[in-house]
Amino acid sequence: QVQLVESGGGLVQAGGSLRLSCAASGTIFSFNPMGWYRQAPGEQRELVAGITGGGSTNYADSVKGRFTISRDNAKNTVHLQMDSLKSEDTAGYYCHTVVALRQYWGRGTQVTVSS
DSSP: EEEEEEEOOEETTTTHHHHHHHHEEEOOGGOEEEEEEEOOOOOOEEEEEEEOOOOOOOGGGGTTTTTTEEEEGGTTTTEEEEEEEOOOEEEEEEEEEETTTTTOOOOEEEEEEOO
16 A cells, blocks of 8 residues: 655745655655645645656746755655745645556645745
8 A cells, every 4th residue: 555644844934945755655666756736725736846766857837946856765755845935835735656557645744834
């Protein structure tokens, strides 16, 4: 059973930084694409950043230059470094992967940016 557990959310002032982590279990982690999504109240869930098993990355335009996704295959962990945070980054952040064509989600971690 694939499990994803997020950590690292919290309350931060605008301009500050947070680092989210997602620990994966139940899968051969290094093979899997990993992603971070976010969802604000009343909004659709959107892709923030993704990273392939080979390390290629992609970002939403709104976070390019501010967020960095990385993975540590030895620790089955993916990180999202978020710098220069803005109030519009406030949302629940969710870890995501696809294994054998099935999607898996973590339970999420809340990020709140105060202006």
